[in-house]
Amino acid sequence: MPPSGIRRFFDLVTGRDDIISLGVGEPDFVTPWHIRETCIYSLEKGYTSYTPNQGLIELRELICEDFYRNYHLSYQSDEALITTGVSEGADLALRAVINPGESVLVPEPSYVSYKPCVSFAGGKPIPVETFREDEFRLIPEQIKKHVTPDTKAIILSYPNNPTGAIMERKHLEEIVDIIIEHDLIVISDEVYSKLTYNHHHTSIAELNGMQERTIILNGFSKSHAMTGLRIGYALAPMELLSALTKIHQYTMLCAPITAQMGAIEAMKKGEEEMQKMKKEYNHRRRIFVKRLNDIGLDCFEPQGAFYAFPSIQTTKLNSEQFAEQLLKEQKVAAVPGSVFGRSGEGHIRFSYATSLKELEIALERIEQFLNR
Secondary structure (H helix, E strand, C coil), rough: CCCCCCHHHHHHHCCCCCCCCCCCCCCCCCCHHHHHHHHHHHHHHHCCCCCCCCCCHHHHHHHHHHHHHHHHCCCCCHHEEEHHHHHHHHHHHHHHHHHCEEEEEEECCCCHHHHHHHHHHHCCCEECCCCHCCCCCCCCCHHHHCCCCEEEEEEEEEECCCCCCCCHHHHHHHHHHHHHHHHCEEEEECCCCCCEECCCCCCCHHHCCHHHHHHEEEEECCCCCCHHHCCCEEEECHHHHHHHHHHHHHHCCCCHHHHHHHHHHHHHHHHHHHHHHHHHHHHHHHHHHHHHHCCCCCCCCCCCCCCCCCHHHHCCCHHHHHHHHHHHCCEEEEEEEHCCHHHHHHHEEEEECCCCCHHHHHHHHHHHHHCC
């Protein structure tokens, strides 16, 4: 099992103030003060105990209310599980549903942890390529090409890391019949759902016949700049969620109570700050992507998350070479597209979750690198 390609580049720049890092997908905003203050106050009040395995009931109820309000999806609080980040949720979901030898379809380019977590669960990850000409959407033909009698589940991750692609409702509708026909469970990682720019996010669980076979994963890291607090959640019908909870209660017990208290505050009063951050990301996105295209890196326009995924094929370098040389010569850190799967080769991932000033300096350095 190879170590994470993202973390390798993160470790290279840690403690280096001479490097502009466009590598790690972490908001450059500090967690809003009212959320931090709630965490501090909870400690002062002595809230340092375990919580129920599934998490604080108030937080689970607020999450269910949010999903009904935004997506018309009805979940009860016992169909929600608070996890230690979305990463734990993905691990739980795969271990809960995969039997040894069963396969899981993993559309690529994809977040780096999916395939290893499938393997940890005893399953076989099956890469399913997506392409620039389809705006990195998952298309029905690709599912049909890779699904077999051994296929148990499919992972969806939209808005997508690393491409910034989204799946609109009409695109999700195109793949639903195939999913139902082959009786697949869907693990839908929607951690960037609050960060879409021109389209309202659609969860595949909204479509007919899908809620009962979908495990939704989401959290507060990206939308509310709470990465280090490690707070996520899973939503699923009880027959699925009870399996996740069983593993969670033996391996994690519960998510930290301090982070759960902060998440309650985020759900109650975090909308205004979240919208401010989203507006700023959108501003950076438009400037950054236009400039990448202007300097000769063909870049698909991302519609969600905070990543740009330009092609580097005109440079004649592979993505690993490009990232290493850019870091060495111009002190700009990015992530090679190859770490996100074979179809990520020929691309580089830049995160625009950093200040506009630093983005402009980075763009100047990237242009100098390309000219050389």
